[in-house]
Amino acid sequence: MKNIQIEKIVERILVQSGSSVQVELEEFFPGDRFAGGKYNFGSHTITLYIEEIKAQCLQVFSSLDHFEEYLAIVFAHEIGHAEDRELAELIQKMEEAGNDVLKKRIALQIERNAWDYARMLIPEKLHSFMDTIIGYSLEPYYEALEVSA
Template sequence: MKNLQIEKIVDQILVQSGSSVKVELEDFFPGDRFAGGKYNFGSHTITLYIEEIKAQCLQVFSSMDQFEDYLAIVFAHEIGHAEDCELAELIQKMEEAGNDVLRKRIALQIERNAWDYARMLISQDLHPLMDTIISYSLEPYYEALEVSA
């Protein structure tokens, strides 16, 4: 997929959202996580990691047929972080949390808030696909809470 197509998808969702967030496109996430996107609260910037999103799409759907929709859904989720009016408060609560279980619950809430917002940006016909992606995305958070609880 050409970067021009990717930029078109990103621009369309960005305009639709009305967000003022800055967007950067990179190939790979620099850490050891499997992240398709990252929102930086301090700089109000979303970075999309295109090769990571491709790998996730292949892992979840065993094909690249859904890549454009997958990219759109991941980006909408990151906009969800950028537009979350509770995010600053949740980050502060997370930093002040006295135990690991509480931090994990707050992390899950941050993710759920972003997915709830993303659902408003993604057309209804893509919601079944989105539900699959959300399930994969939230699974580690639920597993971490089960292990901690």
Template sequence: MKKEGLDLVVQELLERSGSLVNIKLEGHFPGNRLAGGKYSMGSHTITLYIEEIKNQCYQLFSSGEQFWDYFAVVFAHELGHAEDKELEELAERLDLCGTEQERCQIALKIEENAWGFAEKLLPEMDKAFMRKIICHSLKPYWDQLQLEPA
């Protein structure tokens, strides 16, 4: 992946969103998950893990042809976390949860907020493409809560 291309996508979406969040691009997520991005409230920083995003794209779409759109969707989702006015309160509630069920409901709300922002930020994105990514992302929460996909 050309860093210049990644920087262009990042700049365009930062301008569209009006966000002042800090951005870091890294190769790999330093853990055992296939996390494409992470938002840190403390430092107001989004870190994007390029190799993980590439791997996610291959897993979901069996090719890297849609990498640039996939990268934009992942970044828009992380911007959704960064710009979520409810995030701090939801994170506090998450820390105080009494049950795993309640914890999962709050975590789902956090993710749904971020995806809602991403959809508004990328109105030109192919709806079926984006829906597939969102459903894949939310499925573990829906499964745990025994909910039907929205």
């Protein structure tokens, strides 16, 4: 997929959201995590890692046939972080949390909030596709809490 198509998808969702977040496109995440996107609270910037998103799409669906939809969903999720009115408070609570279980619960809440917002940006016809992605995304949080989804 050409960057121009990716930029069109990003622009469409950004306009739809009304968010003022800045967006950067990069090829790879500069770390050892498997991150398709990252929201930076301090700079109010979303970075999308295109090759990581492709790898995730292949891992979950075994093809890139639905890469555009996958990208849109990942981006909508990151906008969910950017537009989360509770995020600053949740970050503060996480920093003040006295134990790991509480930190993990707060991290899960941050992710759920972002997914709830993302659902409003994605057409309903894609919600079952999105639910699969959400399941994979939240699985490590539930496993960390030893809670079944």
